Amino acid sequence: MLPAELVSTLNKTLTPDRFYTDPVDCYTYAYDNSRKVFPPQAVVFPLTADEVQTIVSLCNQYKIPLIPRGRGTGTSGGSLPEQGGIALSLERMLNIISVDVANRVIVTEPGVLNQTVQDTIKPHGFFWPPDPSSAMYCSIGGNIATSAGGPHAVKYGTTRDHVLGLKAVTGAGEVIKTGCYTTKGVVGYDLTRLLIGSEGTLAVITEATLKLTALPSAVAGITAHFRDLKGCVSAITQIMSLPQLPSALEFLDSGSLNLIRNRYPDMLPRSANAMLMIEVDGTESEIAKTIAVILTACKTDSLIQANQAENIAALWKARKALSPLLREIAPKKINEDVVVPVSSLPEFLNELTRLSSQYQIANVNFGHAGNGNIHVNLLINPDDTDEATRAEQCLDKIFDLAIRLNGTLSGEHGIGSEKRAFINKEIDQPTLALMKNIKLLFDPNNILNPGKIFP
Amino acid sequence: MLPAELVSTLNKTLTPDRFYTDPVDCYTYAYDNSRKVFPPQAVVFPLTADEVQTIVSLCNQYKIPLIPRGRGTGTSGGSLPEQGGIALSLERMLNIISVDVANRVIVTEPGVLNQTVQDTIKPHGFFWPPDPSSAMYCSIGGNIATSAGGPHAVKYGTTRDHVLGLKAVTGAGEVIKTGCYTTKGVVGYDLTRLLIGSEGTLAVITEATLKLTALPSAVAGITAHFRDLKGCVSAITQIMSLPQLPSALEFLDSGSLNLIRNRYPDMLPRSANAMLMIEVDGTESEIAKTIAVILTACKTDSLIQANQAENIAALWKARKALSPLLREIAPKKINEDVVVPVSSLPEFLNELTRLSSQYQIANVNFGHAGNGNIHVNLLINPDDTDEATRAEQCLDKIFDLAIRLNGTLSGEHGIGSEKRAFINKEIDQPTLALMKNIKLLFDPNNILNPGKIFP
Structure with a gap:
């Protein structure tokens, strides 16, 4: 049970729709994609950094666990209230503070979805490279807390490579500002990257300054099927020793292919025991050249076929089919x-x-x-x-x-x-x-x- | 004066050629490129991480300042023994521990020169992007301690973007290992980047795992001269709003041009009051396209001329001429x-x-x-x-x-x-x-x- 005084103070600080104590309401914040369940005693929904600071200070006063949470899509239990306490959901801090195309920067609050950032900057010709499979649903704050990656990390790196600065409230309740707004800066210790990947254990992120990357002018893909694992892995190491980095290089093993085959008998070549999905991006001419060298790199003894995909949806078809099948079986x-x-x-x-x-x-x-x-x-x-x-x-x-x-x-x-x-x-x-x-x-x-x- | 006991222990730990106490010998380690002078009482030259740890422990025991030092090319006084004590020169830790082309990684000791890294990996088709102007002479350890940048940071980022992991001895004398060997990794806090740019105040770096980048297949350059600052800066913002990032975009103002003009009257157009040196890299076809859009972006009212440089040496001619002139006047x-x-x-x-x-x-x-x-x-x-x-x-x-x-x-x-x-x-x-x-x-x-x- 939370101390009555703390509950009373939080009731005065937050309107009822931003302070849940009913176990039914709290249950939504008891789990993440690790599929373990630990209900919090309360959930708070701050709207401002000041409110975050107030909540952190109160939890310090009463020594109550406070578990920051983006959208709960993590798979390692990072946002679970294992020891009870208060879940701090950042999901309502949704403001995009600025979109600065000239400087290739967007500043957002932590609850803004990864997809919202992409949608906001795409018309200006930019994207933000971290692309976890939950991008449609997961938040910038969560991406930062876990240094989220995704298939394009092979070319573009992960979250820690694409954040310029942060505002945050430490566990001690101090408001800090890390990093800077510019692409270069070496003033003091790099607290930005210390917070990135710290899984909500050091500070609550209240604002993020993100570095944008120009969208490639074109994207293309190759699917390659192999008779055995050995030949496929040999192709992977060949491809990765090329100077041209693919923008994604994804692998499915025989277990994965068999699962897909059971449901979709005609999707894959019969003899395939390993598969690569290879995406390349850049200018049209660059892509043509890269596709050619990658096709050559795929030509191991065990290659069944390697073909340029008709489009990007076709490239990812097998991978998209796999996830729900895995969960089913x-x-x-x-x-x-x-x-x-x-x-x-x-x-x-x-x-x-x-x-x-x-x-x-x-x-x-x-x-x-x-x-x-x-x-x-x-x-x-x-x-x-x-x-x-x-x-x-x-x-x-x-x-x-x-x-x-x-x-x-x-x-x-x-x-x-x-x-x-x-x-x-x-x-x-x-x-x-x-x-x-x-x-x-x-x-x-x-x-x-x-x-x-x-x- | 250093405690006699400490001197005696160091004498037993290090051979005389690796432990200087004569003020004449020590003087070389009294300055950096800030041109201030603070002589240390001694200089030590460890060869191994164990020796570094012994030295750090001794300095703790006697509470003696220990000032880690690469090659002393910093301009902010970061390696000056302001409070006396012992200069810890890493310049003899020169081993390249491994060159792993398949994984795009090189592991080096801190004294290895930036240029040595470049020379080692160039035959394999790679480079390490940080390129301070002292690259021929400065060390990897110093580059990491300052998160060194350089002209190519506009496209490739700075040192913090190109280090995967570190071994180091903390000020407390603990041997730590940070980061990992792979391009992805989110285990524990990012101590790697906490050390990068910490200017030798947290730990002594004893080994660095560096991420390599493929050399571009071609490089080209543009020099552009402008009648006034306004038009030049307008071109800069135009260029930086293009999706294609130049690999370098360097600027000289009228003061710089006048200095050059005084010594080399025919190097620059008479009416030029601002100049850009723009480098682009990539494939030949990519470069041709980027050169074209950048030339267009340069076409402000005040443009005198913008031309593709004959070669890279010609591109940097004015910039190379400037540095010694500045020091002279x-x-x-x-x-x-x-x-x-x-x-x-x-x-x-x-x-x-x-x-x-x-x-x-x-x-x-x-x-x-x-x-x-x-x-x-x-x-x-x-x-x-x-x-x-x-x-x-x-x-x-x-x-x-x-x-x-x-x-x-x-x-x-x-x-x-x-x-x-x-x-x-x-x-x-x-x-x-x-x-x-x-x-x-x-x-x-x-x-x-x-x-x-x-x-």
């Missing part, structure tokens, strides 16, 4: 997003097959091959205790494998609560201790998203 | 590197002319116009006390102006000691307090480059 699948160096993909994917067989856990793997960022999906029935235990053991080995290959536990999902037990595999004790101390510095009472990231 | 010139949004360049440069006249301080302005990053040079005779005072007043107004126009005090030089008195103009108290606390967290005894950045 394994509603509680474990979806990871480890990364390995591109040159280690062959070893990683081979070992994955071996682990899948050793632990008898069906898996389906696909993802952002150009970054070496593979979504490893372990398909399990959570009611089968033995299978769940084997899946946990298998996952542990997958993380060990990624680290042994000089990779990382998470390319874009973050640690949240789902992976905090494993963070020691990647980050050594002194570095982790420093991170924990930074957390304490920003949030001395540990009220902001407590318990996340660190084991 | 004003050995103690004040060289700043404020940034304003590109759209504010007209107002900024006009106000600069007004301030120059108001304070009777001759100035010469040039620089990275595409980033709005202008090197403002106040030409003064330091023996003229009145002039020096007026210059200080004028500088203060220039900083105010940059901040008023939503700019920043430094685009690439950093704060060091030269600009710490002004940092309050840009960074508010709560944010600055947080930065100072981060400093204390990394370096509780304040031994690493003490007194820098903060007022």
Whole structure:
């Protein structure tokens, strides 16, 4: 139960439609895409940075957990009120503060959707590169809190490459302003990127200054089907050693293709056991040249066919078909997003097959091959205790494998609560201790998203 | 004087050629490109991260300032031993640990020169984008400590965009490892970018994992001369609103052109009062198209001529001629590197002319116009006390102006000691307090480059 005094003060601070305490109302803010459920005792909807500051100060006063939240599309449990407390939904801070085409900058509040930013700047010839699959629905604040990526990260980088500055309220209740408005700036420490990817544990972002990128004049795509994994991975490493970076290089393994085939028997060549979807962008002439060299790079012994897609919708058809099928067959699948160096993909994917067989856990793997960022999906029935235990053991080995290959536990999902037990595999004790101390510095009472990231 | 015990321990730890105490030997490490002089009491030259850690621990034990140093090419006094102590020269940590072309990564020790990195990776078709004018001589460690930029930052960004991970020894003597080896990674806080640009105040960088970029297949350039500043700045904003980013967009004002003209009467058109050097890169066909649109963008009323340069050397001829001339006429010139949004360049440069006249301080302005990053040079005779005072007043107004126009005090030089008195103009108290606390967290005894950045 929240202290009565705190509830009374929040009632005076926020109108009833911006302060929920009814468990039914609060339930919507109890989950994210990790599919775990932890209801908050209350939900607040600030409209201004001042209100955020007031709420943070009150939570400090009463030592109540405060869990910042964009649109709850994260998969690592980063926005779950695990320890109860108050969910701080930024979804109503929706103002676009300025659109400055001459300087290639947009300034927004945190609740603005990624898609709204794209729609706002597209008529001016720009886009904002981070493109998580939830772009239609997820918010800029959430994108920043997780350093969101997406398929175009292979060419354009992730969120941390496209934010110039932030305003935020720290866990201690201090209003801070980080970074600058210009594309260059080296004044003081880079707190902007310290906040990017910090999963709401250091500060609540109240305003973001985003750097825009010019839309390419044209986009084209190639789909390539391979008889075996080896030939496909060989094509990936060939493509990534070309000077021309594709704007996306996505991979589907045989497990993925079989799922699609079961539902759509004619979508894929019969003998295909691996597939690439390759997008390139730039000027028409550039694209023509890049398409040609990529088609050549695809010509491994195991290539069945590699063709330029009729259009971009056709390029992504198989990938779009896959997601709902995965959810259907394994509603509680474990979806990871480890990364390995591109040159280690062959070893990683081979070992994955071996682990899948050793632990008898069906898996389906696909993802952002150009970054070496593979979504490893372990398909399990959570009611089968033995299978769940084997899946946990298998996952542990997958993380060990990624680290042994000089990779990382998470390319874009973050640690949240789902992976905090494993963070020691990647980050050594002194570095982790420093991170924990930074957390304490920003949030001395540990009220902001407590318990996340660190084991 | 250093404690005898410390000297004795260092004598046992390092061979005499790697531990200087003779003032004559130490003097070389007393200055940087700020042209201030503060001799250290000793200079140490570690060869390994372990030795760095031993030295940091000893300095903690005896509370002795330790000033990390690349090659001393900084202009803000960042590597000066202002409070005495020991200069920690990383110049002998020269190993290139790995060149991994398949993954577009090079791993180096901090003393490796920027140019050595370029020479190492060029045969493989890559470059590392940060290109300060001292690239031939400056080190990767120094580039990282200052988040070095250069003319190509307009297209490629600065150092913080091109580092994947670091190993470092904190001021507390802890060995930490930040970031990862892959192009994607969101595990824990972004300590990599917290260290980048921290000017040796948080940790000593002992190893850097750098992300490589493919060399463009072709480069071309345009020189454009304008009758007046107004038309030139109008061309800059026109060019920067094109979707095609130039790979460099450098500006010289009338003061700069007059200096060049005095020495080389035939290098420039007589009536030119402003000049642009514009570099574009990409494929041949892309370049042809970009050159055409940029030539059109240059066609303001005041354009005298805009021509494609015969070659890249010809493009940079005027700029190369300028630097030594500046040093000749004003050995103690004040060289700043404020940034304003590109759209504010007209107002900024006009106000600069007004301030120059108001304070009777001759100035010469040039620089990275595409980033709005202008090197403002106040030409003064330091023996003229009145002039020096007026210059200080004028500088203060220039900083105010940059901040008023939503700019920043430094685009690439950093704060060091030269600009710490002004940092309050840009960074508010709560944010600055947080930065100072981060400093204390990394370096509780304040031994690493003490007194820098903060007022």
